[in-house]
Amino acid sequence: MSDRFWQQAFAVARRDLDRERRAGEVTWVMIPFGAIALLLVPLAIGINQDVLSRIGTGMLFVVVLLFGVLTAVRRTSIETPEQRDLIALLGIDPAAEFTGKTMASAFLLLVFQIAMGAVALVLYGLDISGWAWMIVVMPLTAVGLAELGTVSASVAASTNAGPALVPLLVTPLAIPLLLAATQTVESVDREGGNLTWPVLMAVVVLVLAIVGVATARPLQETR
Amino acid sequence: MSDRFWQQAFAVARRDLDRERRAGEVTWVMIPFGAIALLLVPLAIGINQDVLSRIGTGMLFVVVLLFGVLTAVRRTSIETPEQRDLIALLGIDPAAEFTGKTMASAFLLLVFQIAMGAVALVLYGLDISGWAWMIVVMPLTAVGLAELGTVSASVAASTNAGPALVPLLVTPLAIPLLLAATQTVESVDREGGNLTWPVLMAVVVLVLAIVGVATARPLQETR
Amino acid sequence: MPASDSLILFEGVAARIGVATILRDVDLVVVPGESVGLFGANGAGKTTLLRVIATLLRPSGGSARVLGVDLASQDRFDIRPRIGLIGHKPALYPELSLLSNLEFSARIAGLDLRLARKALDQVGLAQAATRLVGESSYGMQRRVEFAREIMLDPDLLLLDEPHSALDPSAIELVEHIVAGVLERGGAVVLASHDVEKVAPMVTRTAELAGGTVA
Amino acid sequence: MPASDSLILFEGVAARIGVATILRDVDLVVVPGESVGLFGANGAGKTTLLRVIATLLRPSGGSARVLGVDLASQDRFDIRPRIGLIGHKPALYPELSLLSNLEFSARIAGLDLRLARKALDQVGLAQAATRLVGESSYGMQRRVEFAREIMLDPDLLLLDEPHSALDPSAIELVEHIVAGVLERGGAVVLASHDVEKVAPMVTRTAELAGGTVA
Amino acid sequence: MSDATRTRIGALDIVATVSVVFALVFAIASPRIESQGEAARLLFVHVPTIWLAYLAFAVTFVASILYLATRRLRWDHVAGASAEIGVVFTTVAIIGGMVWGKATWNVYWTWDARLTLTAIMLFVYIGYLALRRVIAEPEARARRSAVLGIVGLVQLIPVHFSVTWWRTLHQTNTFRPRDIQMDGPILAALLVSVAAFTVVYAALLRHRVRLEGLELAAYAAAAAPVGPVAGDAVSAPNIGNSGAQP
Ligand code: HEM
Ligand SMILES: Nc1ncnc2c1ncn2[C@@H]1O[C@H](COP(=O)(O)OP(=O)(O)OP(=O)(O)O)[C@@H](O)[C@H]1O
Ligand SMILES: Nc1ncnc2c1ncn2[C@@H]1O[C@H](COP(=O)(O)OP(=O)(O)OP(=O)(O)O)[C@@H](O)[C@H]1O
Ligand SMILES: [Mg+2]
């Protein structure tokens, strides 16, 4: 991974974050929308505080999954055909493009998770003991979801259905990741924490990174 | 409401449904995504079948709300500035445009609800007794959500934040509607059904229709 | 006849987008049968002026009348169907076919649907009627826009760079459309950069610079 | 020198989009220093041919070599940075400023960022550098595209309707850019409908009709 | 600062300050509710603020309708200012309720229809304010937010009736017509507090409306065609000196 690689990756990440900053989709849509979802579910299913603090972590990650997937298809991550042609002709290393997009998405997902975590902590009165693990789990979840989103988006970009297909591709794939995240945090309560789940997550994240980098070129080649 | 009015309204509805048919966002994104959400929540919060059949109706309507809101901002309901200019110059009656858009959205939302209802019925083993009311509740929910979505979309259209703001505007407004829907179905179990809730919904739907039609022109006038 | 008969009567008109001033102190009079070529450097405000005339952007100052109606009044909505505008970017739905796009306009305008097919035939796209806009070449999309104006038959036709992407045969068509509007006592304003090409279609020219018509 | 020295060497090339055959049996040879004007009716396939040359659409038949590389081979990725394309629609990010758009291209291409500002200055947009693309006129957006090609300095420049939306002073700029590419032994292919305007920039013309170069 | 833009402390502001002090005295002097402890004095903040929020949103509703009927921007200013104050009051009421809840229910937040719906009402009007923020043009902002100001009022109904419609932890509505269940002195202190907050609302509204008027004037002043024109930023290409190619 040369200097050139990282230069391109950072340029892509910066572009995505700049575009997001102007559009404010994460700030103005995903975070409030996610907060409303966290607020609404307990009301709708009418459960009490005890149950809530037990299932809270699970709910948190469901929301992170469902709305996190939407980051991958946020308006500002979608490129027009003209923009895609331009990028190709600029001679981008497809792996660097994958890396840059993933970095930007992961950053946004991390912000989203922290916001949701704060809301869940206050609303659900979660037990804070397992939350030290959050420092490990949240970034892993963010990167994993971002990788899945980026790969799915570039797979879908080469079909007619376009970005519409992405959530459908990502969500089922992301479920194991989210289950692992939930387990990490919850297992702390039961067994005082063990490394199985976070290590499993780290492995998945790594495998996805390898898959993403390796498939970046073949995916671009269809064009 | 003249012939001209309905002709324009139907033309708009037809355009929206045609665009949606090509893009397939409801079929390919919202329905599978909603089904995954229905599947995922019980899994993540680990509750058993008994509890599930109790909270099922609530969950169903939460999903209808959260994903239904996305209908209002589906890619094919968003117009470019050029398309909006064209519509304005064609001399459309703004109230007819509101009506047409609402009809198309309501139809899509009804389809979405039926699909979600079927999934919830199977997954959650819901008690079918209260469901006769669904025949009344689902269309009311669909129309009400569609009205809110259309109003919010035209309120937010052509602002900087644009469609990004719509979910934030619609979701909180739609919550009373969804709560009423839940109550209708659930009150059947408790009290054998009473008309208060559906009548309340019908009133809200009617009020929103009046507001939508009455404010359509002032909203267009800023252009 | 005096100015009261003018189709466009602008006096000291100013226009802003957000906080940016784009036009100021624009005077422009266009009478029936007139076709005005609007010139000016990139970014001079031609597109903005056309949108003001089309009632789509409200002037922030001055007195502006179009088709006898004050643009500050509510009546401006009544004249919209009599105005046709073709802008830089096609106002078409890419997911719909060329014909469906025209039929949609026809339905909203309350016209016979057969006019849509006829107009498409006139711009030479009869064979491509069922093709999606998204699968048509750029020039074909522009032709569809002209077909729409043929169908809608406006009294005031506003064209932003009418020549771009049109092949020579299609340009003849544009000249034909412009002539038709003028014959029926309408008026045309067209923004362009190409004095020569535009010459056969205009009766006079105006230059936009510094936000105002020189 | 024989054809092996050609920058573009197409023999019986065919191209399809989906199931539709757009080009068939296209023969085209372009040597260094040559500038070819590509003409043809709307929908003839000019844009499609330019995209094939740019390696963005793979030919479905025939033998196609560009910059010495077979378009069917994996090597085509290596020549992409040496090709510049300006299409019908601006390839810009509307949420970014004019300058940021150029700087993004510069970063990806591994160029000095100061070149971006210099190129913007050359197309006359230095004052508008921080303006968002979405808040710039169409002609300003087109100018930014030319600024990008000034900065990237390609060996093979492909232009789709270079004149549209440019004012006369900007058209001189295009002629200047084309001349620069040719001087350095590059080649230019430009699609257009305007024989006269294009004349000063081309060394010869080719006509597309019926999916092939006549 | 010109005279027009200077903030003037009016009689209303003085009355507002005095009445708040007065209400405070009443609140402290009111008898202690034995079952609840000192935290119960939050009643005198929690209840008046939420009621004033209701009033504020109702004013937004009425002013929005009046704007659409008359097209006078003054009404839009009233609507916007009132919603802003309503959001502040709702926030105060929720925070007060949360602190009170910690004292009586031992949690800050719980899954209760009234609490949730109150939070959602807050979101509706935050959305309203967000919308106002993203539209620069005064007329456009007025029309668009008026529509939302009208639709938004629907939200108050479920908040108010939530305690009756759902079995909730939250206190049921005490103030039903002809059936007030509250001790005299406490009731008196509450009414004084409500009155005080009403004056505060009126004073804040007056200032905010004036400020909106000033903003409009500033916007109109910027519209005067004196500054540079957007098109001036574009110049002829600069190809003579350096040349396009190195
Ligand atoms: C975050 C927590 C809370 C929220 C969001 C909240 C919200 C509200 C709202 C919206 C009202 C107005 C009801 C109406 O008139 O329509 C209200 C009234 C009231 N609240 Fe709370 N509340 C909270 C906590 C509490 C707590 C902890 C208590 C006391 C134990 C309390 C006691 C009252 C009382 C006595 C009233 C007046 C009842 C009436 O007559 O209507 N609230 N609250
Ligand atoms: N995505 C697509 N799917 C199917 N057909 C397409 C698609 N894109 C273009 N075509 C068809 O290919 C043909 C050639 O299109 P192309 O854009 O290359 O024409 P062009 O010569 O550039 O025309 P113009 O002068 O209008 O720009 C057209 O008939 C068009 O309908
Ligand atoms: N949304 C906007 N916000 C701010 N400024 C804008 C916006 N749209 C256009 N402008 C500015 O207004 C000026 C005039 O734009 P306009 O599109 O009217 O120019 P034009 O004469 O049509 O130029 P061209 O020949 O390039 O089409 C430009 O300087 C542009 O930057
Ligand atoms: Mg223009």
Ligand SMILES: [Mg+2]
């Ligand atoms: Mg083309």
